[in-house]
Amino acid sequence: MARLFTTGFEEGDAYVFTGFGGAAPTNYSIITTNVRTGLRAISIGSNCFPNITFTATSEVYLRFGFRFGGSASDTTILQLQDGSNIQILLSYICDSGLLRAWRGNKVTKLAEVFVPWAMRWYCIEVHLLVDNSSGVLQVKVNGELVLDYSGDTQQSANSTVDTVVWFGSANGQYFDDIAINDTSGSRNNSWIGRGGVYGLVPNGVGNYSEFTPSAGNNYECVDEVPPDGDTSYVESDTVGHKDSYALANLSLTSASIAALVWHVWAKQDVSDGRNVARLLRISGTDYQGADKALTTSYQRLMETIESNPHTSADWTLDDINGLELGFVSR
Amino acid sequence: MAKVRISQTNAQVDLESTAPPRRITQLMVEVDVSSVPMPRRITQLLIEVDLEQPTGRVQGPTVAQI
Numbered sequence: 001m002a003r004l005f006t007t008g009f010e011e012g013d014a015y016v017f018t019g020f021g022g023a024a025p026t027n028y029s030i031i032t033t034n035v036r037t038g039l040r041a042i043s044i045g046s047n048c049f050p051n052i053t054f055t056a057t058s059e060v061y062l063r064f065g066f067r068f069g070g071s072a073s074d075t076t077i078l079q080l081q082d083g084s085n086i087q088i089l090l091s092y093i094c095d096s097g098l099l100r101a102w103r104g105n106k107v108t109k110l111a112e113v114f115v116p117w118a119m120r121w122y123c124i125e126v127h128l129l130v131d132n133s134s135g136v137l138q139v140k141v142n143g144e145l146v147l148d149y150s151g152d153t154q155q156s157a158n159s160t161v162d163t164v165v166w167f168g169s170a171n172g173q174y175f176d177d178i179a180i181n182d183t184s185g186s187r188n189n190s191w192i193g194r195g196g197v198y199g200l201v202p203n204g205v206g207n208y209s210e211f212t213p214s215a216g217n218n219y220e221c222v223d224e225v226p227p228d229g230d231t232s233y234v235e236s237d238t239v240g241h242k243d244s245y246a247l248a249n250l251s252l253t254s255a256s257i258a259a260l261v262w263h264v265w266a267k268q269d270v271s272d273g274r275n276v277a278r279l280l281r282i283s284g285t286d287y288q289g290a291d292k293a294l295t296t297s298y299q300r301l302m303e304t305i306e307s308n309p310h311t312s313a314d315w316t317l318d319d320i321n322g323l324e325l326g327f328v329s330r
Numbered sequence: 331m332a333k334v335r336i337s338q339t340n341a342q343v344d345l346e347s348t349a350p351p352r353r354i355t356q357l358m359v360e361v362d363v364s365s366v367p368m369p370r371r372i373t374q375l376l377i378e379v380d381l382e383q384p385t386g387r388v389q390g391p392t393v394a395q396i
Contacts, residue, residue: 236334
């Protein structure tokens with residue numbers, strides 16, 4: 001897999017993160033104004049450190065929209081870690097405008113560059129190759145390479161990273177459009193670019209309405225952002241039942257599409273080993289994903305689809321605008 | 331058999347606009363310089379505005395200093 005993770009927080013909550021650390025792990029908020037792209041972003045306050053974990057890799061590309069909250073002191077933005085061991089740390093000082101890259105927990109400063117502080121979004125991209133001697137750490141700001149370090153990028157005993165930890169500040173630090181690539185596969189295996197993440201929610205009846213709605217039309221029970229849990233839902237006790245929905249069209253007329261991510265907020269009502277599977281319906285054909293296990297509590301389940309399964313080619317705007325999104329009871 | 335219950339579904343699309351940057355083709359600035367009899371005139375000042383893709387927001391500084 002090349003695209004490891006994608007979110008623009010368009011689902012309206014922060015459960016895309018693997019976990020939350022710090023003394024105030026819920027000190028964040030999903031914002032709906034002054035976002036970078038789409039309709040939502042996240043503001044993270046002090047002592048809140050959400051993280052994303054992925055399969056360990058020696059080389060990784062990271063992209064995120066970032067708006068500095070403003071702090072006179074050297075404030076951590078993120079840490080790229082091998083487990084709990086910090087390999088690389090990025091920090092920023094608003095007063096001096098210095099964006100800094102460190103090895104370890106600010107053990108060795110690898111490089112720094114002036115990036116003027118402003119209450120506007122920056123697109124930051126990071127390329128990290130972890131190695132004791134021939135490592136690489138590059139940082140782009142708004143598409144321009146501003147940091148280019150070669151040498152020792154390995155602080156722990158392993159030449160890999162498997163975790164990104166995001167940092168807030170007392171003045172808030174704002175993130176949007178997070179994406180992570182490794183170097184495998186034929187797509188999404190390098191720099192991610194300055195794109196953004198848009199959300200699409202159901203807005204009409206699709207080909208399948210086999211689940212039972214709590215009220216009204218099926219699509220009206222699963223279109224809330226953020227999800228409303230047991231207030232509105234669809235459900236089924238029959239293996240193989242399908243629901244699929246029409247989606248609003250993207251407003252852009254010309255765009256390249258790196259990936260589509262399917263989301264559900266789902267559970268089983270009692271513990272019974274039930275699953276749910278992703279369903280895309282494209283040009284009259286169903287494309288079903290692998291089973292994903294459910295628990296008796298709601299959880300966010302996601303699946304990244306990097307190309308159109310109907311054409312095996314890159315997604316196009318017409319593809320996205322024409323597909324139905326849904327799921328299968330398993 | 332237990333019921334599968336879904337409260338929300340959505341898709342998120344990571345995309346980058348491929349539309350060309352917008353271009354201001356004529357921006358005329360008159361500069362009144364007191365020591366020169368006639369005002370100097372810049373008749374064509376071509377500015378390409380780098381838009382933050384894909385939102386269409388202006389990417390660069392919004393105040394230019396000439």
